[in-house]
Amino acid sequence: MAEQAEIRETLLKEKQRLEQEVSELRLSAPQDRREGSPFGKREEEATEAADMEKRLALEGKLSALIRDIERAIEKLNKGSYGRCDVCNELISPERLEALPMAHLCLRCKAAQDKSAPTRMRR
Template identity: 35%
Template structure:
């Protein structure tokens, strides 16, 4: 992969990381500032349900942070854009769609087929 492509993906991944971390900080602020007391149990249940949903989203983003950080590390190590299964280059179009991917489209398709057979 060319140096300009690596720089593009480094900037893209760092931007994604900044966005996710900012959302995380905003969630923490919102949850600590929200000291509302609900007289109606239904309102309280709705607020708790919303809070649980937000926490599930943030947990998914926590996992995404790790994937982004791993992709940035692969750029630094010179492994970015190489399929971890077959060692072939991952297409730039695929990397633009999902820059933290570790599998080429063929290996990812095979993985999904195997999961479908196993019922995962």
């Protein structure tokens, strides 16, 4: 496994990148514009609402990732990094390499995905 200092650096960099992305997302929010043709206005508003929804969803996803990273850094500090939060087994190095902020082993992750409510899906 990679050195802990190296992992910490990777996590911190990723966190910075995500925070940057969140602030850019906020800055790119549409300004309140009043001009434009009277036709198709409703359509335009609907598009903006959908954009807003997408942006919020993305922001939520990024914030969740940032929280995961903060949690992983905490685990590094406590010396429990690399262990599954649920079963306390070691998470496979391949998985940690692909997803350094992973808190669950593949088995527990799969179980969690299964039990999570699947909204907006039929």
